[in-house]
Amino acid sequence: MKLYDDLAEWWPLMSPPEEYADDAERIARLLRPEGAAGGRMSILELGSGGGHLASHLKRRFDMTLVDLSPRMLDLSRRLNPQCRHLCGDMRSLRLGETFDAVLVFDAISHMVEEHDLLATLRTARAHLRAGGLGVFCPDFTAECFVPGTTVGGTDGADRGMRYLEWVRPGIAGTAYRADLVYVLRHPDGEVRIEHDGMTLGAFSRTAWVRALAQAGFGQAAVERQSGRDVFLAEAV
Numbered sequence: 001m002k003l004y005d006d007l008a009e010w011w012p013l014m015s016p017p018e019e020y021a022d023d024a025e026r027i028a029r030l031l032r033p034e035g036a037a038g039g040r041m042s043i044l045e046l047g048s049g050g051g052h053l054a055s056h057l058k059r060r061f062d063m064t065l066v067d068l069s070p071r072m073l074d075l076s077r078r079l080n081p082q083c084r085h086l087c088g089d090m091r092s093l094r095l096g097e098t099f100d101a102v103l104v105f106d107a108i109s110h111m112v113e114e115h116d117l118l119a120t121l122r123t124a125r126a127h128l129r130a131g132g133l134g135v136f137c138p139d140f141t142a143e144c145f146v147p148g149t150t151v152g153g154t155d156g157a158d159r160g161m162r163y164l165e166w167v168r169p170g171i172a173g174t175a176y177r178a179d180l181v182y183v184l185r186h187p188d189g190e191v192r193i194e195h196d197g198m199t200l201g202a203f204s205r206t207a208w209v210r211a212l213a214q215a216g217f218g219q220a221a222v223e224r225q226s227g228r229d230v231f232l233a234e235a236v
C-alpha cells in the first residue's frame with residue numbers, strides 16, 4: 001500500500017495522534033481495570049503503524065512497537081522515541097520473550113484469510129506470559145460490517161491532505177474492499193491525487209472465537225466499543 005510506503009509521511013495528517021485518545025483510554029481500561037494493583041505493564045503492539053495509538057498508551061505502559069513498514073516505524077520513532085521499535089510481520093514474529101499483554105488494534109484488519117488471522121493470534125500467544133491478555137480490535141467483524149464512505153484529513157504547517165475512503169463488501173465471504181483517494185497539497189502549493197485499493201478481513205465472531213482457542217487462548221470475551229467488536233482473551 002502506498003500509504004504505508006511512499007505516502008507514509010502523510011499519515012500524521014490523515015489520522016492525527018489526537019484522534020486516538022478515546023480509543024487509547026478504552027484500551028487502557030481493558031488492560032488495567034480501575035483499581036487493579038501492580039507495576040507498569042509491558043505491552044507488545046503488533047502493526048503499530050505511525051504509533052499514534054501508542055503515543056497515548058506509552059504514558060501508562062511500557063510499549064514495544066512492531067510494524068512491517070520501515071517508513072511507518074520511522075514516523076513512530078519520531079513520535080515515540082522512548083518506545084522500543086522493531087520491524088516484523090505479525091504472522092511470523094518470534095522475539096523469544098513474553099509480555100503482560102499483546103495488542104493488535106486496527107492493523108489486524110489486514111489479515112484477510114483465516115490462516116493469517118490464526119498465525120497472528122499464535123504470534124500474540126507466543127509473546128504472552130501465562131495469564132497475559134490478548135486484545136484485538138478489528139475495524140469490522142462480519143456481524144458489524146457497514147459499507148460506507150468516510151472523508152477526513154487535516155492541514156499541517158506547510159502541507160495538507162484530504163481523503164475519501166469507500167468501504168464495500170468483497171467478493172469472497174470474509175473479505176471486504178477499501179478504496180482510498182488522497183488529495184495531497186504539497187509545500188509548493190501543487191495538489192496531487194493518489195489512489196490506494198486494499199482487501200481487508202471481516203471475520204465472524206465465531207471464526208474469531210475458534211481461532212483464539214486454536215491459538216492457545218482461554219475463553220474469549222467480546223466487548224462492543226463504539227460500534228466495534230473487541231476480542232479479549234487470556235493466555236492459558
Ligand SMILES: C[S@@+](CC[C@H](N)C(=O)[O-])C[C@H]1O[C@@H](n2cnc3c(N)ncnc32)[C@H](O)[C@@H]1O
Pocket residue numbers: 004020046047048049050051052053054066067068069072088089090091105106107110
Ligand atoms: C492503519 S495502520 C496502523 C496505525 C496505528 N494504529 C497508529 O496508531 O498509527 C496499519 C499498519 O499495519 C501494518 N501491517 C500490515 N500488515 C502487517 C503485518 N503482516 N505485520 C505487521 N504490520 C502490518 C502496516 O504496515 C500499517 O503500518
